[in-house]
Amino acid sequence: MDIECPDCGALHWMAEKTYKSPKSAPRFSKCCKEGAVMLPAIKDPPDDLKELLASQDQDAVEFRKNIRCYNSALAFTRRLRVPRFGFTILRWEIRFA
Numbered sequence: 001m002d003i004e005c006p007d008c009g010a011l012h013w014m015a016e017k018t019y020k021s022p023k024s025a026p027r028f029s030k031c032c033k034e035g036a037v038m039l040p041a042i043k044d045p046p047d048d049l050k051e052l053l054a055s056q057d058q059d060a061v062e063f064r065k066n067i068r069c070y071n072s073a074l075a076f077t078r079r080l081r082v083p084r085f086g087f088t089i090l091r092w093e094i095r096f097a
Contacts, residue, residue: 007035 001011010031017026
C-alpha cells in the first residue's frame with residue numbers, strides 16, 4: 001500500500017486503481033468512490049481516554065492490555081442521558097438484524 005487516494009488519503013496498491021484511470025494519476029473507488037463519499041474527520045478521544053492510550057503508568061498499561069475485553073463488554077451498550085435527573089447511564093441493548 002503505497003499509493004494515496006487523491007480524494008480521501010486512503011492507502012492503496014496500484015492494482016486497486018479504477019480500470020480507466022492512468023498509472024500517472026490513479027483514481028480509486030473502493031474507499032470514497034472517487035470523492036463521491038466524504039466522511040467527517042475523526043474526533044479526538046476524550047482526555048481521560050487519550051491519557052489511558054498514551055500514558056505509561058500502571059493503570060494505562062493494564063487498560064491497553066485488556067482493551068479488547070472492554071470493547072467486547074461494551075459493544076452492545078449505549079449511553080443515555082437522563083435530562084430530568086442529569087446523569088448518564090449505560091444501557092444494555094441487543095439488536096438482531
